[in-house]
Amino acid sequence: DSGVTQTPKHLITATGQRVTLRCSPRSGDLSVYWYQQSLDQGLQFLIQYYNGEERAKGNILERFSAQQFPDLHSELNLSSLELGDSALYFCASSPGLADRDTQYFGPGTRLTVL
Amino acid sequence: GQSLEQPSEVTAVEGAIVQINCTYQTSGFYGLSWYQQHDGGAPTFLSYNALDGLEETGRFSSFLSRSDSYGYLLLQELQMKDSASYFCAVVRDDKIIFGKGTRLHILP
Numbered sequence: 071d072s073g074v075t076q077t078p079k080h081l082i083t084a085t086g087q088r089v090t091l092r093c094s095p096r097s098g099d100l101s102v103y104w105y106q107q108s109l110d111q112g113l114q115f116l117i118q119y120y121n122g123e124e125r126a127k128g129n130i131l132e133r134f135s136a137q138q139f140p141d142l143h144s145e146l147n148l149s150s151l152e153l154g155d156s157a158l159y160f161c162a163s164s165p166g167l168a169d170r171d172t173q174y175f176g177p178g179t180r181l182t183v184l
Numbered sequence: 185g186q187s188l189e190q191p192s193e194v195t196a197v198e199g200a201i202v203q204i205n206c207t208y209q210t211s212g213f214y215g216l217s218w219y220q221q222h223d224g225g226a227p228t229f230l231s232y233n234a235l236d237g238l239e240e241t242g243r244f245s246s247f248l249s250r251s252d253s254y255g256y257l258l259l260q261e262l263q264m265k266d267s268a269s270y271f272c273a274v275v276r277d278d279k280i281i282f283g284k285g286t287r288l289h290i291l292p
Contacts, residue, residue, distance in 0.1 A: 072226065072228070103280070112271075112282060112283070112284040112285060113227065113271060113282040113285070114282075115279055115280040115281070115282070118278070118280075125278065126278035126279055126280075127279075128279050128280070160226060160227070162227075172217070172229050172232055173229060173280075174229065175226035175227045175228065176226060177225075177226050178226055
């Protein structure tokens with residue numbers, strides 16, 4: 071158990087819909103990262119937040135957005151969903167900024183778009 | 185471009201030693217990390233090389249050579265539970281880049 075929690079574990083929805091994925095980092099960790107993992111694309115970095123502020127952006131679509139709240143939990147919002155958005159979405163955390171190389175991953179949310 | 189190349193699959197025998205290579209076409213990163221992911225599970229951090237050379241953590245060792253744009257993960261005394269996918273990763277320009285992963289098959 072990494073100490074990172076994600077909800078829900080599974081999510082099934084239809085194209086065009088909007089969903090919110092939630093992540094609680096390990097106690098004391100200030101950085102939260104979001105990743106998308108699909109079979110053909112591997113693990114893709116989406117976005118990083120540090121202590122409530124956006125810190126780095128990867129291959130995140132404009133239909134996707136995220137935020138980190140004062141209690142450090144984070145949410146990833148996916149809108150206008152398409153079939154291709156079906157994937158595993160992982161959240162990870164690390165204590166600070168200088169340790170992006172050592173991250174602790176949550177169990178993931180499996181999103182299925184029908 | 186920025187990419188990390190790993191073999192897609194490697195097969196080894198239980199009790200043996202296996203090396204998973206990672207070559208990269210990017211520069212200016214701080215170090216090389218390795219993660220393990222079992223089927224249906226989340227990636228788990230294994231090791232990080234900030235400097236060139238070998239880092240050892242139990243049965244696992246990791247190596248980095250910046251001059252050769254190359255790193256590897258070495259797994260010794262293979263156990264069936266080591267069957268998993270292994271990813272190398274770097275941080276560059278504040279972005280984390282993962283290789284596509286190497287699926288390790290272990291034969292009894």
